[in-house]
Amino acid sequence: MTTSAFAPAHIVSVAASPTHGFSKQPVPSVHLLAGVGVQDDAHAGHTVKHRSRVAADPTQPNLRQVHLIHAELLDELNAAGFGLQPGDLGENVLTRGVDLLALPIGTRLHLGAEAVIKVTGLRNPCSQIENFRPGLLAAVLGRDEDGNLIRKAGIMGVVAVGGEIRQGDSVQIELPPLPHRALERV
Template sequence: MGKLSHFDEAGRSRMVDITAKDETKRVAIAQAKVRVSPKTMELIKGQEIEKGDVLEVARVAGIMGVKRTADLIPMCHPLLISGVDLKFNLIEEEAIIEILAVTKIAGKTGVEMEALTAVSVAGLTIYDMCKAVDKGIEIGDIKLLKKTGGKNGVYVDQDLIGEVVAFCSSLEKGTAKEQIAEANFKENYGLERDAHAGDWHRQISLLAIEDIDYMREQGLDLKLGAFGENIVTKGLKLTELPLGRKLKLGEEVILEVTQIGKECHNRCNIYHQVGDCIMPKRGIFAKVIQGGTVKAGAKLEVLLND
């Protein structure tokens, strides 16, 4: 790690001199998560909060926060911001509002602090808009997810990077799948020669090896694919991904998350064979946006559409 640049040789605080630095295109993406009560989530969705449209007010507040970052953070440079975008993803099962802010500039210093200020102010605004009905709202998980530009290049938060442990397929639904060394994905169809492929929203199923290992610790002798999953992942918190979030497998395959968990109406063969099925609670589903061929062990990355 380098030395802290906001102190000079004598230990005095300073604003870093960026006069000689080159101007480059810089982008920063930050996140915050706001946890509300289920009732508050329904009120926000239905725009039933008396103060107005909560998310639109929070969006404007976040943009205004970007413009005032240098007034709030002592050593930040006043910047000529070229673009700001705030998005809100409602994770209804967890009653969480995910805030994403994208800030852009063509300049000599980065816009990370502006993106972090945007999500922080937007989160505080959600609290202010809803505090009359929910004083227990929590604001957390504020962090930088990605930055590009400048001499240090690209930074990506490790929570966005995972790995494909295995691919699995079967010719019949409701049965355990068998591992395959290589998977061929077809756009808007799914995994070639798999029973779940087709023109619908659950073309691909994903389950984390961490959840499978938990079931193994309960004394179950499980092979990968035992729960009917097409892709076994490692390192990603699948159930925290919002609907619409995209995943990149290897160099070319792109999936879009379409469903988190599922309702199990009937006990399938998997349940009777294993004694439980974690797919309804811990699995997610996706459709293929861009096809291609991928081998097990490939990199798995969460895309933020920046």
């Protein structure tokens, strides 16, 4: 699929994995389950599924049901020589044409015909990303002009409305009411 600066926002790839691991396998489509996440994905559930969070408190609500990354990040990382493919960074949804990192908390992303994901925060990249490709952790972190940490490894969300999504589906953005709150790590 070709895109231009004027192409509408869309899904480039979807991925899932039934086991805990760093990368996820791209698939033709995924089914999102309201309040749960990606069907048959290791991180789906009402309560936390990420191992470190389960160890801390397994009763915490799962604010990381779906991981989204913007394809523009892969473009940037591949230009730097990382050789990444969809699913490599563990994302469930790879988008193009949406500045995911600039969205406020509570934004609703309408994916395809019926699914809706409510944005909860930023992915906090950990040492697994460095183990996957040396130098990658530094490449997905940065500093703004005030020295504040910038996390570029995508965003997390919960499924507000379930449905099937696939490559090529549209992405529509519904901003929350003002005042907007900037994304923080979840």
